[in-house]
Amino acid sequence: MKMFQRQAIASKLLSRNPKNSKTINPFKFTNLIWTFDLNNAQEFIDCRLKKYRPNSKICSGLEHLLKYLTIYFSSTNQINIDNYIINIYSSVTLENGPIIRATDNFYGKAWYSNIAVAMNPEELLEYLTDKGICYGQIYLLIKVETAKENVDNLTLIQWYDFKSTKNQYHYGCSRLKLMELYNIVNVEAIKIIFI
Incomplete structure (x- = not known):
């Protein structure tokens, strides 16, 4: 009897109208x-x-925003961007709990999170990476709402590079410096936050 009740409940749940379902972000x-x-x-x-x-x-970040959004949209083949809405935020909570920030005023001080980005495996040979990871600093946190109700969760980051090609590590830690290189990256690619 209990088996039939479970099957009835399961089939009822599965047959529900999808318009009542909610996409979890x-x-x-x-x-x-x-x-x-x-x-x-x-x-x-x-x-x-x-x-x-x-x-x-x-x-x-604002000075570089349009240039790198244009590059991002062209690389993702988003051509008709007429009705896109740009939302700039000061913080994002990632799915595993950490919070990344991009603000000039967090309790009276500037806070721009340093992050580790998992690189696309197809592009690994183009960059000098730390075991497939590159480092950057968040400048803007961007949510782009498209005309088709799609949302892109993005960030404008400035990249770090190794200070020296000879001595890349000091006591097991990467020796890095900020470069004059920016990119728009999906928030999903952020793996670690450094303070």
Whole structure:
């Protein structure tokens, strides 16, 4: 009797209407800073740049945003980007619990998380990696809402590189320096956060 009840419950659950189902998002974006339309992005960015110190990381992130979003969209074959909405956040909670931040004011101090990014196996030979991992610093946390109700969880990062090709490690730790190289990366590629 119990077996038939379980089967009836299971078949009822499986036959439910999918419109009531909810997609679980493994990333929780918090502390929305700005929302703007991609069509008016340059005007919006120019207006915001006037309000920040020129040497702040958020200012640098805004200066590089459109260039690297264009590269990202062309590499993912997203051609019609007319109705895209860009949301910039100051923090994201990853699916395994850690929080990454990109803000000039976290309890009065700037906090831009240092991260490890798992590289695409097809691109490993193009980069000098630490066992398939590259390091970067978060500059912007971006959620892109497309016209088709799709969402891209992205981050603009500045890459680290080894300080020396001869002595890459010191007591087992990578010796790194920030490079003038930026990219848009999917939040899903972030594996580790360093303080």
